[in-house]
Amino acid sequence: MKGKSTSTSSLVPGSEQPLSGEDLKEYTAADSKMQTAVDWFRKECATYEGRGLGRVTPALLQPVRVDVPGGRDTVPLTDVAIVGVREGTTLIVTALQDSHLSSIEKAIYAAKIPHIVPQREDARTIKIPVPRPTVEARNELVKAASKQAEGTRVQLRRQEQSSVKKRKCEKGSMQMKQFHDLLLKHLKEVDNIVENLRKRLAGK
Structure with missing residues (x-):
């Protein structure tokens, strides 16, 4: 009697398997710390926006x-x-x-x-x-936000490096990929915050 063939359609590539155990715990902690850094930067940019709009x-x-x-x-x-x-x-x-x-x-x-x-x-x-901001003043606010954005990016990269080192992730491994994807997600948030601020102040 022939053995029943097993379909491979439901198998998940190693690079896409969910993290578990200590890896998941570290991933969750890293995500929380990165989000805290992004939220702090978002709050700073809200202050810049208020100043730029004359509030x-x-x-x-x-x-x-x-x-x-x-x-x-x-x-x-x-x-x-x-x-x-x-x-x-x-x-x-x-x-x-x-x-x-x-x-x-x-x-x-x-x-x-x-x-x-x-x-x-x-x-x-x-x-x-408090004088109403000029075009030059608004541009300076965007420059200041961009400078702070780079500082936030450095924080995010350091967190990723710390997590990868702590979990001893091997190059090209599933763990390293998922920590890197987490970094990219939060870097994208920072980029969007800066771009939205630029658009808001440029239109005034």
């Missing part, structure tokens, strides 16, 4: 870190001041303590945020008129 929000001062007298480390501006918006065009920074105003003013300058120039209004308040 005045407290988020413009997010990079500011204040060196409080007597403190060991710098702290976020929102730890020592209340940030608001007046008439949609001016940021208002109100220090929680009068003694912190000088440190806050220095910190805003030190952050080197384009077109952000603090002006003292009284003993506890700083106002910052």
